[in-house]
Amino acid sequence: MSENTPPIDAFAEAILVEETGAGRFQVEAHAGGSIFLVDEPVAFGGLGTGPNPYDLISMALGSCTAMTVRLYAERKQWPLDKVRVRVVHLRGTLKARDTFEREIDLRGGLDEEQRARLIDIAMRCPVHLTLERGADVRTTLAPPDVGTGPDEGGQHKRHMIEACEESLG
Incomplete structure (x- = not known):
């Protein structure tokens, strides 16, 4: 972590996105107390069920x-x-x-x-x-079986x- 990289604090907002199993691209996004679908248009191989x-x-x-x-x-x-x-x-x-x-x-x-x-x-x-x-994007692999x-x-x-x-x- 560089000196310009802020640590994750108590106000950090995590978004959880996971596949639904419906269609090739449809995922369910959890943001705060909301859950919504993200998808691709039908013309691009999705189900067209969300943005x-x-x-x-x-x-x-x-x-x-x-x-x-x-x-x-x-x-x-x-x-x-x-x-x-x-x-x-x-x-x-x-x-x-x-x-x-x-x-x-x-x-x-x-x-x-x-x-x-x-x-x-x-x-x-x-x-x-x-x-x-x-923005910088840091990517790590989650350990198995960790929710x-x-x-x-x-x-x-x-x-x-x-x-x-x-x-x-």
């Missing part, structure tokens, strides 16, 4: 953006009625750099200065920063709050 992994990355970016913008607007008591985020993932090849096109729709009686500030805050949402910086389960933590919420702090801007 694919790239959809999940786009969903993470869009949902983190909406949540972070909402949190900031509430703190400022700004008249934000609704946030909608549309994300399109683009990739040429496995070696090409991915692009996420994000369109943010802010509804409500916001002035131009408030709208601009909320876009600045969106650029600091934790998932945006993760994608922008890149692993999802952990419930608050890491993402802590990072959204940090993104909204004025001192970062």
Whole structure:
């Protein structure tokens, strides 16, 4: 572990993903108290029973953006009625750099200065920063017969709050 690698702490969020045995690609994802299916479209050999992994990355970016913008607007008591985020993932090849096109729709009686500030805050949402910086992935082989389960933590919420702090801007 390098000196820049944070240790796993009490707020770490573990996600458990396991095959269901239905179809070639269908897996069940356990996140916090939720369970949902991830799959590939029928056209690609899946059952089409859930979003694919790239959809999940786009969903993470869009949902983190909406949540972070909402949190900031509430703190400022700004008249934000609704946030909608549309994300399109683009990739040429496995070696090409991915692009996420994000369109943010802010509804409500916001002035131009408030709208601009909320876009600045969106650029600091934790998932945006993760994608922008890149991430290290450490992989280990689990010992046989050891059950692993999802952990419930608050890491993402802590990072959204940090993104909204004025001192970062």
